Amino acid sequence: MAFEGLTERLQKAMEKLRRKPKVTEADLRETMREIRLALLEADVNFKVVKDFVKTVREKAAGADVLKGLNPAQQIVKIVNDELTKLMGEEAVPLNKAKHIPTVIMMVGLQGAGKTTTAGKLALRLKNEDHARPLFIAADVYRPAAITQLQQVAAQIDVPVFEKGTDVDPVEIVRQGMEVAKQNHNDYVIIDTAGRLQIDEQLMDELANIKELVNPDEILLVIDSMTGQNAVNTAQGFDDKLDVTGVVLTKLDGDARGGAAMSIRAVTGKPIKFVGEGEKMSDLDVFHPDRMASRILGMGDMMTLIEKAQKNFDEEQAQETMDKMRENTFDYNDFLAQMDQVTKMGPLENIIKMMPGMANNPALKNINIDPKQFAHIKAIVLSMTPAERENPDLMNPSRRRRLAAGSGRPIVEVNRMIKQFNQMRKMMKQVTNGNMSGMQNLFGGQMPGGKMGQMAMNRMVRKMKKDKAKRIKKLRKLRKKK
Structure with missing residues (x-):
């Protein structure tokens, strides 16, 4: 992604700020210096950088931010707001003529x-x-x-x-x-x-x-x-x-x-x-x-949600959500979801839209080979209909048969099954509005800190709101039928 270097430097500067129990004028000056260097290295216009840093410094110092609660978070918010203003504040639609064309x-x-x-x-x-x-x-x-x-x-x-x-x-x-x-x-x-x-x-x-x-x-x-x-x-x-x-x-x-x-x-x-x-x-x-x-490494959940809504079939998505909640999500559903996810674009780009994941060390230079999806598909298609419908049947002898049938190593089969089970467990918790599963996945702390938590909470609220809309729509369709 174009901003990876800039994101990494800004995140480091902000993280250094967050670790301090109290933010002093000297800390603010050091952070502004880091931001200025990061922007210049990203090839941002010199005058733009100068005006941007001046505005952020004045707002951070002029609003008693340093004396208030969570000064680091307030400075992150100021930087976020000013970056948004710098790039235009809001999306601008195409101009359209009153009469075609x-x-x-x-x-x-x-x-x-x-x-x-x-x-x-x-x-x-x-x-x-x-x-x-x-x-x-x-x-x-x-x-x-x-x-x-x-x-x-x-x-x-x-x-x-x-x-x-x-x-x-x-x-x-x-x-x-x-x-x-x-x-x-x-x-x-x-x-x-x-x-x-x-x-x-x-x-x-x-x-x-x-x-x-x-x-x-x-x-x-x-x-x-x-x-x-x-x-x-x-x-x-x-x-x-x-x-x-x-x-x-x-x-x-x-x-x-x-x-x-x-x-x-x-x-x-x-x-x-x-x-x-x-x-x-x-x-x-x-x-x-x-x-x-x-x-700023806080992800882009709204774009991720829009991509999902554009590429996912609404009725099928609702059925999948229900299955995840009831813990009846099986390998047939997994295959269908995998096909829809691949339509959204490269998986590494999707992952980086999640809060705190843009420069997560575990995902540094991640490049997911599309062949991996083909290998997973081969393993799932080697299962019997009963095995696909009941993931708990996967004993050692069945796994060895899958490895032979799909032409993949037994280690790869075991890894895929383990990841499927972890995903099923985590998604059950997320669909029920419980973020502990996501937190456990990242060692008890949401990526992106409080900003990441806020973004993830927004995602859950959005999911619940969309679910209510889908249920309403489905009820109307059923009444018509």
């Missing part, structure tokens, strides 16, 4: 991921708004740019309007808009040309397209791995085009993350989406408050 212009330098991001955005609009988008291929310069857009569009079943590479891009856009109006497309996404660097010819062309279509959105796609250069790029495009929002790509890569924290502060333009994966579904709305929590 809504026109979205994708701009940016070559290699930032414009075309792929256009595809991800179109898929998101299709899934959320049941929209009928149309792509306009306006990049006539880059070799195979039109072919790439067509390949992306084919994956998500979206039409592409193109006129080859010998027609002026402004004319292509004009004709494409006519087609969109005839076909009543809800959205038009214009894939414009990029350059290796900002130049006058590129900007003139983009300005002419903007003047022609008067787009509702001009989304600047920026590669977050370019660090401080991302801010300079954002300023260059904004000065010429007055962009309406930013999309950060490759936020899952080996980036220091400073761009995400600098762009809003320097340009005033909101980050609307972030790309954190290679799949077409890997485009998420940017939530500053959630990103701040992730940076």
